[in-house]
Amino acid sequence: MAKELSNLTMALLETVEDMHDAGLMDDDTHRKITVRHLGPDAPPTATPITPEDIRSLRERAHLSQAALAKYLNLTTGYVSQLERGTKQAKGPALALLNVIRRKGIEALM
Structure with missing residues (x-):
């Protein structure tokens, strides 16, 4: 409460x-x-992201799931689950995905 x-x-x-x-x-x-x-x-600070959006931003950056996982400090399996929709990005992973969506993968390099 x-x-x-x-x-x-x-x-x-x-x-x-x-x-x-x-x-x-x-x-x-x-x-x-x-x-x-x-x-x-408080209002949410990161916009939810769909599995299709995750796959699309990864493909636009010309990254494999393993490469994206490395940038996000996640496992390849977790990125796969995000893209299939069996898991939903939360916390730091969601924040970083939003940065990539807005500014491109270059923002993390």
């Missing part, structure tokens, strides 16, 4: 939201402050 936020915390979060909306605060800083205060109720 999440604890109730204080009036001060609510005011802080409202100010942070306004600063972000006005372009005075970057996305990373906004996310850090929001997650720190909202915990599990």
Whole structure:
């Protein structure tokens, strides 16, 4: 059960939201402050990725499953499971896959 936020915390979060909306605060800083205060109720920081998207980004980078696994510090079997949809990327793997999707594999090199 999440604890109730204080009036001060609510005011802080409202100010942070306004600063972000006005372009005075970057996305990373906004996310850090929001997650720190909202915990599990914070908005997700990484967009879910489908098995088809994973395979597509791997193929666009001209990588084998083993090579992609090495970049992500995962096993080849896990990458295979992600591409088949038997596992869903979470945590650091999901974050790195989102980086690759947005900026290309070169961002990890």
